[in-house]
Amino acid sequence: MLELTKENFEEEVLKAEGYVLVDFWSDGCEPCKALMPHIHGFEEVYGDKIKFCSLNTMKARRLAISQKVMGLPVIAIYKDGEKIDERVKEDATVEGVEEMIKKYI
């Protein structure tokens, strides 16, 4: 999974062509850490069709807010640089995320 930063977010997500999945997480977010291994699992299955990335929002708070992310976990899907779908908080379950991914492959 590609680790995003303030510096490469624009290049890797907003200027990227095709589908990009971003796992927004932070050190203090236990639900995020519980979800992450499953997202890694999805990368193995769907990684050839969607680019999988993660952003530690602790180090990029303003960037996260600019993406209208103010609560975790959030798993978002971008297409050609536009956020087209996301699963937030309670909806960001293993099943909910897989369902969303399947809509776009």
Next chain:
Amino acid sequence: MSDIYDVVIIGAGPAGLAAGLYAARAKLKTLIIEKEKAGGQIVVTEEVANYPGSIENASGPSLIARMVEQADEFGAERILDTIVDMELDEKIKVLKGKKNEYKAKTVILATGAKPRPIGCPGEKELTGKGVSYCATCDGAFFTDLEVYVVGGGDAAVEEAMYLTKFARKVTIIHRRDELRAAKSIQEKAFKNEKLDFMWNTVVTELKGDGILESMTVKDTVTGEEREIVADEEDGTFGVFVFIGLIPETKIFEGKVNMEKGYIPTDQDMKTNVPGVFAAGDCRVKSLRQVVTATADGAIAATQAEKYINEVFDV
């Protein structure tokens, strides 16, 4: 009989983990089933200051990690699955999960509770967009912003104080004219210079386009409504909601007796169904804390053992 568990526990919060470690330590074949992750509500708590013996490194996650380790060490099995249906009335109980089916001599219901929402327009849409139920998860997003905390109990006041570490200012919105939180917590709160109070007030609407921008609050005495709008430069603010719990007991409806969604038990944690016990926040009780949850779990597990010895000829 080898695939039949002595004890299956639904839920891996403090109640479920304590039940698991007591049952496994009693050499019962024990399985703990958890929906998403171990821990329950306590993993979103930064400081657990009142659990006896937990002074150093007493965060919710660290306490849970130690409980998990302990349950594992005694030989409790743990699995991630979501239970969707169950047959509890027979001698051997069957739990149907999304992944598997589980058979058990006894079942301990320890599914806990989740935060109660305000129930006002805009709340669902703006959750994670300024509205939150978890200060440790989302607090940092509100660094130097304004934050409102809804509620007046222990959780509301403690989380409000935690949020003052990040926010420019934190205002507690409470529907009464005094807090319900413990006196020791109140004392600390009133000394906190970043903490302000809005008494006799409820939130009636949350608004914003993709991000929380304003809210309507109502004075519970005069009935007057007014709008609170985000500071122009900030563009947004936070609303953290701590107004109690709703039990996670929907799947038990029609299976065991319930009172307003909670499961009544006797002092041995027995429900109305033989061999079925309840422990922790999902149970009818007066104090919902880690210390009472773990106690419930221990009692349920020892009673499960007793039940097995009586009903099954061991």
